[in-house]
Amino acid sequence: MRLLIFFILISGLSMLNAQEVKQEYEQKINAQQMPVEALKYIENLKIEKQKMRYYKEIDGAATSFESKFRSKGYLYSVEFNENGKLEDVEVEVSKGEMSSVIKSIEAYLSTTFDRHKIEKIQAQYQPNSNFIHIAPSNPDAWELIIATKNTTNKLERFEMTFDQNGNFLKSREVVRQPYDFLLF
Secondary structure: OHHHHHHHHHHHHHHHHHHOEEOEEEEEEOHHHOOHHHHHHHHHOOOOOEEEEEEEEEEOOEEEEEEEEEEOOEEEEEEEOOOOOEEEEEEEEOHHHHOOHHHHHHHHHHHHOOEEEEEEEEEEEOOOOOOOOOOOOOOOEEEEEEEEEOOOOOEEEEEEEEEOOOOEEEEEEEOOOOOOOOOO
16 A cells, blocks of 8 residues: 555656656648648738748647747747647747846846856747737746756756746746767
């Protein structure tokens, strides 16, 4: 009986750890491999789209589809579930476009990490939002990729989400895919 309880606890802890890790794998696909509803949504976007690319994304057990394109100098990432239902829209932005929010995020990062660098910032819009089709503003959340070095000088990356006011919401470690498939 004790052994059974031990295994249940260990499996529960491993599931918690799995949820705190971002280990995505993106595979480029063509438009015909995208869900039909996703293609309809993208077609109906009233913005100019350049360099349209499609991806199938696997993150743990979850599979999603993504369309990435440029419009008016911004990089958009529109993510859908397997049925083509919109999950979110992310727009890559600079620190300057975050106005006063960046100060509270930087303050949080400074108190959390000895050394950090913001590598990527995305304004995130949920399906029920009406995201701005030009310069992004008033997102539902901010998603940042942060590179850190700990006291042993080990480099770690985290995907961190902050609300629209810059308050910390969640974090998960970014695990890079191994490059075992490379031949030298």
